[in-house]
Amino acid sequence: MSEAAERHRRLYEALRERICLLDYPPGMRLSEATLAAEFGTSRTPLRRVLARLEDEGLVRSLHGVGTLVTDVDLEEMWQVYDLRMELAQLVGRLSPAAVTPELLAQLSGLVERGAALARRPEARAFARLNMEFFAFGLALTANEALRDLSERLYFRTARIWLKSIPNLVLADEVDIFRRELAETEAALRAGDLEAAALIRRAHISMSVARMRG
Amino acid sequence: MSEAAERHRRLYEALRERICLLDYPPGMRLSEATLAAEFGTSRTPLRRVLARLEDEGLVRSLHGVGTLVTDVDLEEMWQVYDLRMELAQLVGRLSPAAVTPELLAQLSGLVERGAALARRPEARAFARLNMEFFAFGLALTANEALRDLSERLYFRTARIWLKSIPNLVLADEVDIFRRELAETEAALRAGDLEAAALIRRAHISMSVARMRG
DNA sequence: TAGGATTTGTGCGTATGTATT
């Protein structure tokens, strides 16, 4: 990978994370010049990153105004969640990956971190762990297009979840998440990828219900 | 919509169509300077369009070499088709749209053009009609994310279909397509969107089988 | 209403990378 492409990926992932963790809340104005200075580049490569984020709906650039972090339309987001649930289930049916010891070890690591989180619940750490569990779920299918689309939708809804956290009981959410991890581990140890996918779908569904509550 | 955004959309759709209709075949080198001159802009806005096409996997820019139209990896494409089939079916389940007289009239227009095509089969006209029928199918769901993702996948596989046409019997393909149009019309006149979606899925499945021959 | 400050969008010269002779 070229040096330029490497930098592009780095800046893109950095900005995407800041947006999805609400470091850059909806409506915030991002300055090309400021960000370029922070990352030690000129505006040109940075604008290339912002263009991508704009194509993905995370920011919107307005001539003469600035680049604004988009707000999330709730009605649209519930539709996105509907679709995410279907894709999550498809992970178990389309080109399922082999359940390797490495995969199980990775999941064990997540379970352990879930336990640590339960001892000291904290929204931001929870969001990160959730994000990593999502990435883990993608590894369960060999269908690259499915992974791409799932990722696209995930980062489109990730902010909703973090915004809803203050209205939920954090400790309860962590407990539910730990149960999902445990259930997933049981399914994968049994080599049942489809079961793992159904568990994922079920938990997304219940999570949406709690958020809409 | 701003003038700049309008131009962006125009250039993007023009280049996407050229790539998907194989006017720009895989491997072809696109010149930023030449395209910019053709569309009467400088290289800067054109590069913005190429960046988007690159993010979508239709071209690949290499420093010092040029911007190349990507080739399609067949094994990956069959996976994309797997996913397209699932999404096509979802159109009948997620936020189904109302079957309006306007929609039926639009479909009748497609049926008529299908008949005209049958009288004088021609691959390029077929490809265009196919593309319009796809767009029609998107109108059947109100789930915007589902429309976006379906479109993304469609334009990623459209070239495969056109490349396979020489290996198939064009007149047969047109006949099959006309039957799909007729079946779809029957389903929608009965107000059965889910049936229409299943027909679509079935025909994508059979089309893939013929292409893989 | 006017004008200045600030922002993104554009155009172009140059740097850098690649392929060919």
Added chain:
DNA sequence: TAATACATACGCACAAATCCT
């Protein structure tokens, strides 16, 4: 191997749009 040609990537200066005083 070196030189030449030519492509994209980059940085900067300026144009155009918007906002605030």
